Amino acid sequence: MNENKRHQCSTTDGNKMKKFRCTSYEKHSVTHFEDLANELILEVFDNLDTYQIYQSFFHLNIRFQNLCTHANLSIQVGISSVSKTTFQRYYNDFIAPNKHRIQTLHLSNPFIIDFFVSLSEDITRCSQLQTLTLCNIEYGCRETVLAAAAYLPNLSSLSICVSSQSDKITIYKLIFQLPILKYCKMTFQDQGRDSLKLLPIPINSSSIIERLVISDNYDFCDIDTILSYVPRIRYLSVRSQNLLVMRDILGCLVIFNDLTHMSIITNCLSPISTEEFVKKHSHRINVLHVSSGWNSTCTQTWENSILSYIPYLDASELNHSASLFYNRMMEIHESTYNYPISRVLSAYQRFFTHEPMSKEYLHEIFCSIQPHRDKVFKFVPDFNMTTCQCRKEPDCNSIKHIIINSTAALPNCSKYFPKITELTLHDKAIIQRKPYLMDDLRRILPLVQLTKLTMNNIFYELDIFINILQLTPNLHTVTWISIKNTPKDLLSLQESKAYQLVSKQNQLCPRVQYISLGPSDRSLDATVHYLLSKINDATLHLFLLRIRGASPHWIKCWKDKIESHEVLYDYSTKVIGSSFYLWWGD
Template identity: 35%
Template structure:
């Protein structure tokens, strides 16, 4: 029987309506052809499918396949915002999930409308190994973490923690999970953890790799280490660091080979001095890269006698662009270490994208050359140090912030499914599009992010022409200009994109207008999920339009998320909904500062 780790399923896939139809249409024309297959072969087929695909395609064929479905092992369950309607989910949950809960090994709950359904039953998912959880109400999250304690096979956990959570309680609940090896925590609230106590000897977490997106004080590192004696790598990323010119990268290798990397802008010299003095005799390698502290602190004189491989880098920038900061920080980490410790650089230091919008990067304590994202700069490509011995097959996300010239040094990325374009690269896509086709397959892309000043929609059309199979489209516009949109409706290019694009999710991370949202909803008739943020000028008009348009047209189902809204706006949105005569079933949910609305026939 095939091992789950050897499966070739794409984790970016979703079981939306179109996939359901595809699988249904691909059923064998005669049940008898399936009947000739042994149970072992049927289970082998099941290993390639998500649990929802098994339920949708096999559960109702006949009694035999219903029994095989309900006794399937190693189930993978993935539920997101465009999965299915409430009625279909309830049928799926009651008829298939609950009877098979003890067989679930991988569970991705990315829909806040259904995530809470698992809070009481998850303790009975005895074989659960991986759990990924979207943002849910804090009370529900704390209860769910409490119920995870009984799961002896849970080795991987990734959760999104909303605002208002007691961080100390969250950390301590996680440290009580007895099988956890890998943990990723993303905190929406960037207030530091002030009350995390040192661990008693009775609590020892088995975590080996810990990744935290949060504001973090160096004082809390010692508390973290006291809970996880088996820690190998700790990476702390500040989710809201504005401008790398204010950032500091702090990387440490301890004598017992613990690796710690932190990027932030809240460090002070006393904090760093205190940390170094506490851990001085355990530090093997200390690396500090700074754009604002260099020349002020004389750490090298203090540290060098105790740490022979200490290295301090500082930069003075002539160019204000973020990319210049990134490149200098990036290159600094690939300078050779002293020959007495050549393996440290190859073993530890690498980089990982921090956010699509600002193209921030940081050092991440993971094994190098297996990262899943890559920042492509022309200057970077001219330097062989940037990608020597790198495994390009591991790259799934390519970030291109500037126009890329033709160069033999530029590698080909065979498995890229997500691309981020920004700045000059967007403006010059007419020129660079053909060149980029030599380094990746545009038809393979399923996710596209565009970060730029919104100046011309002809460029957007050009990009969408190259990428016909994109399912998720993200915009980060610094400004928006909606004039002239109506003229595009008459062009052949517009009609071609309407007929061929597969976009189901659109995200506006920054500026938007009602006209802009209306334009892209018309352009993308298969749209199922729309996300945008708070806007005093545009929010109400946009919400009114989306509500009316999806209620009166042929949308079978539609989901909406509005982020960064306060209580007053939530009340106003609910009042607007109540004033409408909705023809469709609908659900409303508020999770911290996010307003979710889903409706369907």
């Protein structure tokens, strides 16, 4: 199989090299990019983002302007980090004349949506649109987009983030009415607030959705309602993001006879509702895995009842407090369901192995040893890389993102991950290994390559952040979640050698374009004033600011300040939920 793949790749590469040599020898030696033939330049463009093409080539000359708008070039609009002035120019020169050719549209900037959906703009002009992503969209506008999307004849993939103000029932109705949608991913911010009891059971559903990924907290009654709307479903994933207490969680993996897969991770399920669901679908269930934190002494009768409905089950597993199986299913959930429709439609060579578990967990894990999308590696408590066959020889060259849930597991790692570009630290006990953390990180990954850093639940260890920043000159995105306290020794930290060095060589802040801040009782006003200061050289490229959890009074005061003091000239403001957005020009 590998030989065939290599032969196909070498043949393709050989044809491209012949084409390039033919062009070179027939005309002249190519020493400049502009000397390449148009067809070769278009091949290069196919591997670039549309905004990169516009920014780099559109204004060179007439020839490159024509190539940038060539009919064979697919247009994918996914820009979010750009100033108001720059985007307005990009929109007028490139997007507006070519809306009918846009195939992919990613809208995460709350202001850019107005260029596609407003009183003067209609998203149905994007008649070739195939993939649409909606995030940070204000209440009402999201429903308008979904209603108009029913008239997009090629829309097959949709990803949407739904705010707490939206009506879930309306959102579901609009999505299930999209005529050719095959892949849909929905993320609800306010999870578990509303059930789907008010969503009527359809008589005849015409939805052709095959893959449905939902981030919310539902019970089996809601799952049944969803299934009634998607008769062609092949993969359904329902997972709540706000699950904290293990004993309340139930994980359920179901495979029907027609190979339809369902993965459900929630705390809304009960033994009664689970039994009712299994009873209703007993004639369809082929494989059933259930893992929960329920008291096993109280559920033996329930287990026997469940199995009595499906006597011809090919594989089953009902276990309790099985955290290992739960973690495995989470990994299966991530690798199986969270990838875009474009990959679903492609064929991949896959190689599999199986992992026998201990007697405590009477089942086996069947997993890919070369997963096509497994680019994340996690360090968890009590994890030993040598005890798991599926992880015994990880493909270190394919891993791009390391998540450290337990810094105590780092000394046990004997591997080096040379291609890492993203690091997530998620360990409240990180302070216990602070003296060794930098040595541990240097031993397993190249810090100089990092471009993204996330610190989650690292409450006030600012010196750890400074030490990491000192060795990561290429960082362009930093996310720090749950900063609860300001370090008491902040003054001494500022006087330290590490801080002074970072202050001189840091390239992150002078290039920062977008900042999102949570509420602060002490420093919010001073921080915003600093960021918007005209004489602030550290934020010359900043053009988008978000304040989360802002009060109406605070928003009004700052709107008045910006307008009366002429802090900014070409700017726009929006309020979405409790978030205040400010976008301005160069």
